[in-house]
């Protein structure tokens with residue numbers, strides 16, 4: 001195997017040495033899973049993005065228990081830890097279309113563990129030829145996608161899947177909070193019965209949730225979008241069926257069909273107006289939170 005040389009990880013190791021507490025204990029306790037880039041919480045372990053990745057989509061499965069060695073973990077925790085690692089590969093394959101993975105633990109300083117007293121399983125996606133564009137000589141990080149973007153796409157996948165959830169709906173949906181930076185406006189949808197909603201729709205079999213969200217934005221609004229962050233999850237009952245919809249924060253610009261939608265089924269509004277216009281309170285809160293995370297002023301949510 002070609003060695004992945006990742007000099008930027010030195011910053012991580014140095015930072016960990018200076019850090020007095022344990023980040024793998026502190027992050028899940030911080031109460032801000034989006035800010036801390038936590039993707040999924042199990043009963044005994046969780047999945048978190050690596051801030052100093054070897055490659056795009058590098059995540060870690062971490063037990064909540066602060067232990068250094070596998071032998072210190074209870075059997076159920078070991079089982080869940082590797083279940084989470086497995087789900088991470090499923091989500092990453094669908095979202096990132098990677099060709100393979102390096103999965104492993106570095107136990108002990110001698111093995112190269114950055115944080116040796118709280119074990120963690122690395123899951124590193126690999127693509128054909130990816131070692132070629134890794135920064136072998138330059139001391140710069142070449143990651144094709146921003147970490148919050150990858151986080152949002154992977155989080156959406158975890159949220160719509162049945163990973164560890166007995167109550168997962170059979171037909172999850174994906175939608176978007178749509179921000180047009182050039183106009184400084186938010187696009188919302190007006191339904192036939194006059195409700196103002198966020199665009200959303202069904203996820204095709206095998207389709208990544210984020211791609212479904214972008215497809216809906218294109219089809220329903222005539223906008224070309226790209227994911228820039230996480231939106232949130234809304235759960236509700238429609239027509240007697242429980243629904244679970246994941247929302248991505250999408251940055252968009254008008255496509256060729258946009259004029260057919262504008263003023264009809266699509267409205268472009270100032271951020272605070274768009275939020276106030278949304279019919280459902282939980283959608284207002286979700287949209288406001290998503291926009292605030294990228295620094296768009298939204299005022300108070302009605």
Ligand SMILES: [Zn+2]
Pocket residue numbers: 022023024025026065066067117118
């Ligand atoms: Zn710890």
